[in-house]
Amino acid sequence: MTTVSTPSGFGFASHLFCRECGATAALGASHACAECFGPLEVGYQLPPVTRAGIEAGPANIWRYASLLPVPPGIAATPNTEPGWTRLARADQLARELGLRALWLKDERGNPTHSFKDRVVAVALAAAVEMGYKVLACPSTGNLANAVAAAAARAGIRSVVLIPADLEPQKIAATAVYGGTMVAIDGSYDDVNRLASELADDREDWAFVNVNVRPYYAEGSKTIGYEIAEQLGWRLPEQIVVPVASGAQLVKIDKAFRELIELGLVPDTRCRVFGAQATGCSPVAAAFRAGHDVVQPVKPATIAKSLAIGNPADGPYVLDVVRRTGGAVADVGDEEVVSAIRLLAAAEGIFGETASGVTLGVLRRLLADGVLDPGAETVIINSGDGLKTLDAVWAPAGGGGRPGAGPIRPTLEAFEAWESSRAA
Numbered sequence: 199m200t201t202v203s204t205p206s207g208f209g210f211a212s213h214l215f216c217r218e219c220g221a222t223a224a225l226g227a228s229h230a231c232a233e234c235f236g237p238l239e240v241g242y243q244l245p246p247v248t249r250a251g252i253e254a255g256p257a258n259i260w261r262y263a264s265l266l267p268v269p270p271g272i273a274a275t276p277n278t279e280p281g282w283t284r285l286a287r288a289d290q291l292a293r294e295l296g297l298r299a300l301w302l303k304d305e306r307g308n309p310t311h312s313f314k315d316r317v318v319a320v321a322l323a324a325a326v327e328m329g330y331k332v333l334a335c336p337s338t339g340n341l342a343n344a345v346a347a348a349a350a351r352a353g354i355r356s357v358v359l360i361p362a363d364l365e366p367q368k369i370a371a372t373a374v375y376g377g378t379m380v381a382i383d384g385s386y387d388d389v390n391r392l393a394s395e396l397a398d399d400r401e402d403w404a405f406v407n408v409n410v411r412p413y414y415a416e417g418s419k420t421i422g423y424e425i426a427e428q429l430g431w432r433l434p435e436q437i438v439v440p441v442a443s444g445a446q447l448v449k450i451d452k453a454f455r456e457l458i459e460l461g462l463v464p465d466t467r468c469r470v471f472g473a474q475a476t477g478c479s480p481v482a483a484a485f486r487a488g489h490d491v492v493q494p495v496k497p498a499t500i501a502k503s504l505a506i507g508n509p510a511d512g513p514y515v516l517d518v519v520r521r522t523g524g525a526v527a528d529v530g531d532e533e534v535v536s537a538i539r540l541l542a543a544a545e546g547i548f549g550e551t552a553s554g555v556t557l558g559v560l561r562r563l564l565a566d567g568v569l570d571p572g573a574e575t576v577i578i579n580s581g582d583g584l585k586t587l588d589a590v591w592a593p594a595g596g597g598g599r600p601g602a603g604p605i606r607p608t609l610e611a612f613e614a615w616e617s618s619r620a621a
Contacts, residue, residue, distance in 0.1 A: 208269070211242050213225060213241045214241065215241050218231065223238065227409055229408065229411045247462065259319060261282070266320055266420075268324070276352050279309070281420050286302045286304050288301060296564065297571050300576075301425075305421075305579055305581060313421060313581070318333075318414070321410050328410070330410075331402040332400070333406065337358055340581050346375035350376060365585060386506055387494070397409040407443070425450075433464075436471065436575050439471070441473060441509065441512075444514060446580070450470070470518050471519065473558070475501040475531070478498070478499045480493055482528040499551075525568050533558040537553075537555075541553065548582065550581040550583050554589070
């Protein structure tokens with residue numbers, strides 16, 4: 199990255215480049231390389247950046263605006279202002295797991311209660327700059343929430359495509375914003391294929407994770423920036439990240455490398471680990487087999503937000519974890535539910551199923567001796583458990599229900615209930 203002093207409508211982003219062949223292209227509505235059809239990435243010519251300058255910025259992702267493909271005045275535009283979520287020290291959970299130091303990046307604090315608000319905010323800025331009139335997406339739920347909310351805030355139309363079997367909480371949390379929502383009879387990968395066809399057919403529709411994907415994906419870097427800043431401008435020794443498309447993990451690693459290159463954090467090693475659900479674990483399977491290619495699978499897991507059977511960034515996840523000395527592992531649905539309950543009971547944090555996958559994999563890697571229990575560790579809680587209630591709560595009387603039924607409002611009834619519990 200070289201430096202310049204004059205930002206454009208895309209800030210200090212200067213070009214797009216292919217992650218496969220390295221060919222470059224002008225900034226604009228491109229997401230695939232014209233030479234080899236590889237995925238495009240945003241390149242920059244950055245200005246001098248200081249810790250003090252960042253710290254003086256707003257308490258949201260726009261404190262890092264100079265490191266993103268967004269216009270200089272982005273913070274003043276109508277947007278959901280995501281980011282600057284808390285980095286919670288999880289001492290009780292650490293003791294339970296036998297870890298020296300554990301932090302949890304709690305993405306529930308975003309406007310629609312998942313990290314997707316970050317990527318959508320950056321995608322929206324790019325879409326507006328390029329003249330798109332509709333903000334759209336294929337989604338497993340959280341992205342649909344974020345797109346519908348961001349479009350409503352910006353005053354433009356939204357269209358979201360979702361699998362018909364999505365959690366009802368996520369469907370309701372999308373519909374409330376008044377955009378167009380279409381349920382598709384198929385998996386997320388089926389929905390994504392339809393979105394790709396529509397992106398070619400509808401010239402004024404910006405599909406955030408399709409035709410403006412290079413800009414959208416950059417929003418995940420802000421998770422990495424915040425972790426480093428909240429740790430006092432240093433990197434953790436190891437981090438566990440949930441893997442759906444794989445972009446979040448890849449971009450957090452990119453953020454760490456950018457901070458090192460800019461001289462904002464010391465050049466220390468951070469081992470990066472990926473977490474998948476066993477019912478949709480193509481990247482973990484490729485890692486175990488020593489492969490560079492990720493074989494698509496048909497998802498079958500309660501962790502629907504991670505149920506992407508053909509992850510676009512899967513090969514790049516493998517590159518990152520191997521380069522940093524990390525790994526990719528998976529856990530089954532029972533372990534996911536157990537981890538959700540453990541996190542809630544130990545730290546008072548109710549994460550969605552993706553968070554159960556991440557904590558479950560952390561436990562698995564510790565048990566297998568892959569993670570270092572003496573190293574400072576960060577895990578990502580990517581969304582709110584209220585969005586995936588069915589995983590832990592069965593209103594008919596099982597799951598998380600605290601008792602068999604109501605009792606009478608008397609001391610005697612309570613004491614009888616107490617005795618029955620003890621027995």
